[in-house]
Amino acid sequence: MMDGILLGAATAFSMYNILMVIIGCFAGTFIGMIPGLGPISAIALMIPITYGMDPSSGLILISGVYYGAIFGGSTSSILINAPGVAGTVATSFDGYPMAQKGQAGKALAIAAYASFSGGTIAAIFLLFAAPALASVSLSFQSSDYFALMVLGLTAVAAFAGKGKFLKAAIMTIFGLMLATVGTDSDSGIARFTFGRMDLIDGISFLLLAMAAFALSEALMNVLENHKVSKQEEDELKKDIGTLKLTKQEVKEIIPTIGRSSVLGFFVGVLPGAGATIASFLAYGMERSFASAKDKLGFGKGSLKGLAAPESANNAACTGSFVPLLTLGIPGSGTTAIILGALLSYGIQPGPTMYIDNPALFWSVIISMYVGNFVLLVLNLPLIPYIAKLLAVPKQLLLPLIMFFSLVGVYLVTFNNFDIYMMTTFAVVALFLRIVDFPMAPMILGFILGGMMEDNLRRALTISDGSISFLWERPITLSILVLTVVLLLMPLISEFLAKMKKRKES
């Protein structure tokens, strides 16, 4: 293994490949910032360019693009509340409020540091544990995945403040309902399409996320029409580009980054789970760990709330390379595209890849570390300039946000029905915002809905229609027990607090 690592390091650190990482990170960041063009589009755009290259260099370029696009997606999430990729939805929960408070630069810097740390920690894990982890990920069955989806949905508890659990739960159900629109993946029967061909493929994630976050936020700004005095505006913009973090703030986020990176990596290893579940789970976990006082800050610009999903999504991206490189199983849409690229180079990923193609296997893993470093070095100096975007006057910025949101969705299908549907959803989201119903659980329900139904169907089929699959497998049972504990935790802590109060009085 050591020989392989050294060979990989020699390949990854060649001038040409370092240049490829830099180009990949830069192009990925730029493309990822445009709503509608996520990592899949970014990688797909790069594949033809890599055809003439050596497979190692091609894959290194693609990995750089992947990381860059995820980071770029975080930038638009933080600055304009437009998460173009599912993995960066959780980033907007605290990143955007920070930007609104005039701390856009700080939020982007935390995102950069957290992404770097998450990616680096995961790359180290990948370096030493890839082959062993592959067999673990393979042992996961549909019942375990179903339980994992249920666990993911309990992250709604993280978005539900005191007395808001039912609101979060109904929004999750709303997301699950929207996820059922379109053709049923198993039987091919159309559901809730009202006879319209435009709905046959269902509702796209991007459309819903853009409508629920970016577009409804822009409309809310117009609707509430807060008049900010020149003095207040100057005060808000004073520190907009500053990257400075105090020692206390750094101390606060270090444990969060560590925990979330480890969690993100392991969730990323599981095929199908990926960066989205990882980021939501990390956010939920951090909120559970936070003190009662810190909990109140979540959703209002908490540093931990930003660092957790950012470290987790990058770590999960690295983790998703485990099943791809060691088993040849793409765990997500993005890694499926990468698998396509590998096959086009004539390389079949699988258990013997690190023996047959050590230079390629290890150089990609090492270049992930280099890529994370490059991403940090490349983006930190640019942050003050990127953050200045928010200094654009409101009367110019809001129509531009609406344009980028609408066109980002239109670019995917070139169907103007999507613009109508998106506007309608934005109006519904606006109404729900006014009556204080949270948007995040809806997105989570929507993302997990399809996967949850598929895995439930498979698990039920395997167990011949019996629900005994819920307790027969130890992995499933453990995940479900964890879910119950997470669900009961707010109730238990409330009960304990009441007991303490009673004792004191």
Place this chain on the structure above:
Amino acid sequence: MTKNRIGSLFFLAFSTFYFYRVFSIKKMPGNQFEIMTASTFPFYIAITGIAISIILLILSFIEKDQAKLSLQYIKSLDLKTTLYFIMAMFFYGFTMKAWGFIISTAVFLAIGFLILKEKSLKKILIISISVSVGFYLLLNNVMGVYIDAGDLIDNLVGAIS
């Protein structure tokens, strides 16, 4: 009325409608032997949705000190401008195919700036035209994502060349 009551009524209506639509999902021959059909999952989430909305509605009557949607707040909202924007977005969707990307985008942005009372006509024209043309060129010529410029522009470019 409290915000929770309004929200729960909305979801109760939505879940009930969804539940009603579950029965219009087509059934395949031999469906009775299937463990899970296309309507099984929607059926259960519809029931859960109705149940949670009812609980939320009942709680909105029982629990005191809930946030209310006051008339004062509604009066403070700029409903007219918001409505203009919603109409502008529908209009943008409608003109996208007919006028093509460049013209419809430039018009949408210009309308947006005007709705928000941007006074400088020079700024409005420069930004709306440069963003639409710049984005079009970036996508078509740099990223290889083809967007139809629109018949009008195509004819104009054709006539010039």
